[in-house]
Amino acid sequence: GQNIDQPTEMTATEGAIVQINCTYQTSGFNGLFWYQQHAGEAPTFLSYNVLDGLEEKGRFSSFLSRSKGYSYLLLKELQMKDSASYLCAVLDSNYQLIWGAGTKLIIKP
């Protein structure tokens, strides 16, 4: 079966750095997406990785290791508005997105 694992909840302090991990086992791999979802709202796109390595985009970075079936999202200089759920999703061999259950990130002052 296909499986995406990420922690259910994480807590971090404003101004700090947090790393949200995602491991996956899927039938085929055509890339990995990270989305942000604030409570009661729609998911919004953060990043897409298809090659190994780190992609940096402002305060957010995303890393991929295809051989390990592993990705992480790194958030720097945390702000209160970063409190949200972060969803990891893998594009499988049929080009369908397989989604993790999401990691709820709580930012404390």
Next chain:
Amino acid sequence: TAGITQAPTSQILAAGRSMTLRCTQDMRHNAMYWYRQDLGLGLRLIHYSNTAGTTGKGEVPDGYSVSRANTDDFPLTLASAVPSQTSVYFCASSRSGSTDTQYFGPGTRLTVL
């Protein structure tokens, strides 16, 4: 631009009744998707359409049907609602049905009693 719109925002439905959730996009995207999101679970694909005139089944298609008569609209119909269909439904679209980013509508919260 509006992007993707969904209607209604929320609905309470009696079991056994039928309902159509509406989704419209103005980005001229070829591919459209319907997902359901339930607490503790990842988004699950119900149906998709890679281009107008074609549709396909996702992970959880039973009890749902879709049509894609034109590029902009992708309605989702529940023929006879059951309580297990209580969920938040998101419509999404992408430029094509491959590696392109999916953009989501605001969602419809459906409660079936």
